[in-house]
Amino acid sequence: MDRMPTTMTRQYRYTKEKPSLLARMKKIEGQAKGIRRMIEEDRYCIDIIQQITALGAAADEVALLILENHIEGCVADAIREQHSESHMRELMETLRKAMRR
Secondary structure, rough: OOOOOOOOOOOHHHHHHHOOOOOOOHHHHHHHHHHHHHHHHHOOHHHHHHHHHHHHHHHHHHHHHHHHHHHHHHHHHHHOOOOOOHHHHHHHHHHHHHHOO
């Protein structure tokens, strides 16, 4: 793929939303800890499942935001620079994996 070497620092488009993304991830961490506590406290099964579903939806939203930024940034740049084939292949692989859940 046309990824940047790890020794170089590249600023990706999502970094503009980094504070919001990190806040969302902190909330997801809190949700996960809450679910663990619910299990430790032998809470009702359906309540736990509802919280797990909410956690999954929150994680999906973070993934969609990052994916949107990837398309608008990395993929769009690759198209402009006329080397989009590998980026499009990588994007499709990622979408296939995400849709299999």
